[in-house]
Amino acid sequence: MKQSHIDPKALRNALGTFTTGVTIITTRDGEGHAVGLTANSFNSVSLDPPLVLWSLAKTAMSVPAFTESTHWNVHVLAAEQQSLSNLFASKGEDKFAGLELDNGVSDAPLIKQCTARFQCRTAFTHDGGDHIIFIGEVIAFDQQDLPPLAFQSGQYAVTAKKPWQELKLSSASEALECSYSEDLLGYLLGRAHFQMLGKLQKTLSAESMTAAHFFVLSVLTIQDDISLEQINAHVDYAGQEITYEHMAELVSLDAVKQDSERYVLTEKGHKAALLHISEAKVIEEELIAELGEGDVKALKVILKRLIQHTDPGLPDLWANAS
Amino acid sequence: MKQSHIDPKALRNALGTFTTGVTIITTRDGEGHAVGLTANSFNSVSLDPPLVLWSLAKTAMSVPAFTESTHWNVHVLAAEQQSLSNLFASKGEDKFAGLELDNGVSDAPLIKQCTARFQCRTAFTHDGGDHIIFIGEVIAFDQQDLPPLAFQSGQYAVTAKKPWQELKLSSASEALECSYSEDLLGYLLGRAHFQMLGKLQKTLSAESMTAAHFFVLSVLTIQDDISLEQINAHVDYAGQEITYEHMAELVSLDAVKQDSERYVLTEKGHKAALLHISEAKVIEEELIAELGEGDVKALKVILKRLIQHTDPGLPDLWANAS
Structure with a gap:
């Protein structure tokens, strides 16, 4: 196969299957103006000396700024910084407007709230076809505990840790063919849901409440x-x-008042609802501590997409909320 | 901050926050022996000419093979190839034993079942501190629709697409403070679970069955x-x-036989269970088509971890299965 047979679009797609983080790389031009762009061509090279690299298209407007300056900063973006990534991927002039900066070793702009930052001094530049490869020596760096943004096949992504070995939830016999498969998504969703609910149930029981009562109070708070x-x-x-029985129980607990066929939350019911919602949040915080913030974020992102795709059309609980 | 203040371990941690894919890079040494190693320092450089790069530690055993050979192949690993990644990250001699290879443009080993493969000819090598940077011209490449393996902060990972904009499941008013939050994980799990179940319910209704009947049959198949x-x-x-009522309904549907206080699946019940399990799998396949195989994989991986962390200790359904 000769080079002339390489279809650039197909090649870009294939290269895009290699997952990357997302960085913003910044410097100042000869007049001291802040310059920055989004790049996913970053990678580490060497620990001793500490070297990193990234590539810049030769056609980029910022080529003179980066080739003339001696210092630049690499910002590994957090998952929350997706809009910043979009901004710095655009051709807008005023990318730094309103952006609060930290003081760094050099005068290169140093953006806040990133997962990691590497302040670099150009060590070498190399020719890389239609790109210039910048190799920089890391002269300072820092890191925050923020889940990073990823990029995969042309889309933003978040990562979910993959255990070293496939998790087995039971001692399932491999031989079992017609299995009520523990790998079936419906099973996993159900079990995860009810185990979470089971944790909440413990705190509800203390007040003679069940999940049904909790759901009613939660709806009525809105x-x-x-x-x-x-x-x-x-x-x-x-x-x-x-059932009417559930509602009667809530009335007897002084959490709900009945007004003909309609139900209104009492002050006590309102407080109970807030308490239980915050308890549900505590359960979630404990889970975040166990699974990692990035993984819980990834879980929520996928569940929302799943819900959107399987939504049979629920009434909008918030539609008439004031 | 001077270079001497750079702590290599802290730097490695900070650099690790940049998410990457995982590759295996292969070549043949002067004697024709297959050589390969796992690397995440791969990145694309240029489309025209088509160039990619990766870095190799100068201390690596495979340095002579890669510097002396003119061709090498980059394999972007699929999520299923984690054990292959471990194998090629080890110092074992016989990494290629039992590994079926494809024929490539050069004699460099070409591994099967990867997400993408790039067959390269060395274009340049550059000094990169304690690493050598290899820049290769892509002379052939291919790609398969397999979710890729990722690497993030020292752990294997899978990616979940992050929508361009945060998904809102309802027209929730931002002003609503004490919300029965749609971002609460318990809510998302519950809604996702019941929407999936709702889809299954449709097929069950056709046979006068409910989810309860489905669960019973599923248990009894095992x-x-x-x-x-x-x-x-x-x-x-x-x-x-x-309830006993559910069981009586299954008996009247000729799906279950009662033998004193114990229940046994009939041939008809066994067939119904298999049918409904396969329907549940079809629903899942449709979802995979909508959300992407990688995302459903990521969802399952996180749900399993969640289930493991919140497990109150269920009886093991498979324990006595023959």
């Missing part, structure tokens, strides 16, 4: 003065059916 | 001749309570 039918429409997603 | 109490212990994760 929209109250609604009928049982309306409540059920909102908790339907949770596979719950709320 | 272990039957058990009591209602034992069945309930196994479906507890799903928040289901199976």
Whole structure:
């Protein structure tokens, strides 16, 4: 196969399968203006001496600034900095407007709230076809505990840790063919959901409440003065059916007042709802501590996409919230 | 800050926050022996001419092979190739033993089942501190639709697409403070679970079955001749309570036979269970088509970790399965 057969678009797609982080690289031009761009061609080269590299298209407007300056900073972006990545990938003039900067070793702009930052001095530049390869010596660096933004096949991404070995939830026999497969997504979602709910149940039990009561209170904190039918429409997603008996229990607990066929939250019910929601958040915080913030973020991102794709059309609980 | 203040270990940690894919790079030494190693220092450089680069530690055993040979292949590893990554990261002699290879442009080993492969001819090498930087011209490449393996802060990872904009599941008012937050993990898990179940419910309804019946049949395919109490212990994760009424319905559908207090699957019940499990798999396949195989893989990986961390200790359904 000769070089002339290489289709640049197909090559770009294939190269894009290599996952990368996302960086913003900054410097100042001869007049002291801040210059910066988004790049995913960053990589580490050497620890001793500490060297990193990245590539810049020869056609980029910022080529003179980077070739003339001696210092530049690499910012490994956090997952929250996606919009900053977009901004610095654009051709806008005023990318630094309103951006608060830290003081660095050189005068190269140093952006806040990144996962990691490497302040570099140009060590070498090399020709790399239609790009220039910058190799820099790291003269200072820092790091924050923020899940990083990733880039994969032309899309932003977050990463989820892959255990060293495949996790087995049970001692499943490999021989079992027609299995109620523990790898089936529905099973995993159900078990994860109910184990989370099980943790919440413990705190609810202390107040003679069940998950059903919790769901009712949660709905009523957002929209109250609604009928049982309306409540059920909102908790339907949770596979719950709320009965008049549940509502009577909440009335006897002084959490809910009944006004003809409609239900209103009492002050006590409002406080209980907030307490239980915050307890649910504590359970989530504990999980974040165990699984890592990045993984919980990844989980939420995928669940939201799944929910959007499987949504049969639920009533919008927030539609009439004031 | 002077270079002498750079702590190599801290620098390595900070550099590790930049997410990468994982590659295996192969060549042949002067005697024709296959040589290969795992590297995450790969990156693309230029499309025209098509150039890529990677770095090799000067202390690596394979330095002579790579500096003396003119051709090498870069394999972007698939998520399933984690054990191959471990193998080629080790110092073992016989890494290629039993590994089936494809024929490439050069004699450099070409490994199968990778996400992408780039067959390269050395264009330049550059000094990079304690590493040598290899820049290669891509002379052939190919790509398969396999989710890639990633590497992040010293751990293997898989990626989950991050939508261009944060997904909003409802028209939630930003002003709403005490919200039954749609960002709460418990809510997302519950809604995702029941929406998936809702899709299955449609196919079950056609046979007068409910999710409860499905759960019973699924349990009995793995272990039957058990009591209602034992069945309930196994479906507890799903928040289901199976009643004698449910069991009587399954008996009347000729799916289950009752033998004193124990239940046994009939041939018809066995077929129904397999049908519904395969329907659940079809629903999952449709979701994979929508969300992408990599994202569903990432979802499962995180759910398994979550389940392991929140497991209150369920009875092992498979323990006595033959």
